[in-house]
Amino acid sequence: MLYVERLMMSVFRVLHVDDDEAIGDLLETYLEESVDREEFSVTPARSVDEAEAVLDEIDIDCIVCDYQMPGTTGLEFLHRIRDRNPNKPFILFTNKGSADIASEAIEAGVTDYLRKGGGPEQYEVLRVS
Template sequence: MGDRISAPVDVLCVDDEPDGADLTAIRLERIDERFSVETATSARAGLAYIEENTVDCVVSDYKMPDIDGLAFFERVREKYPRLPFVLFTGRGSAAVADDARSRGVTDYLEKDADDRYEVLADQIRNAVEKRRREIPPNGHGQ
């Protein structure tokens, strides 16, 4: 069967601050060459991207002007219930983290953690590996 995580990992990073999204994309791609990271600057743009492209994992900011990260998560889950979703936020709190986990977000990470990009990369790898083990090799990723 082979190691499915050796295949490319398509990540969508959604953050209303373009510089933040771009920095996250660059750092993730440097940490793991299998990562191919696209960015969107709003939840609406992220939803449109997911509709048109294969995505293995979504990384989303929490505080965004149009739709917050948890509302975005709920919309993604409605159509793609198995798609891993990591809430990656600079404006979180224990209450947000608890709410996110209780709703079923795959993982939660605050942007101010010292090794945030390495931890985020691990969270993505773990979530994608788990999902790929659950989906048949020719199954659709979402």
């Protein structure tokens, strides 16, 4: 029972990796305000290098990453994450998608692949993923 209470009280930490600050702020605000969990935190990273530094410092429960990042892609970052932790939930959340990218992401072990949309409905899909 104590273990379950401790799990319920722990902070669920999401690392959101996106170089577009406006999209990052929107997603972070939406998730933090809509999730039915008091202890929920979104940590932003505006580059893969910054994301890797965060991963060295903080225990992250889930990674949400854009596909097109400066100097790399979300898929390349996914490969690095899978080398570090093959079971870490990783959601590729992107505007720059195609069937080839989705297929490659699935082969690489992505937990989910979601396309960014024009309205809040995609953020709702992300929230329940």
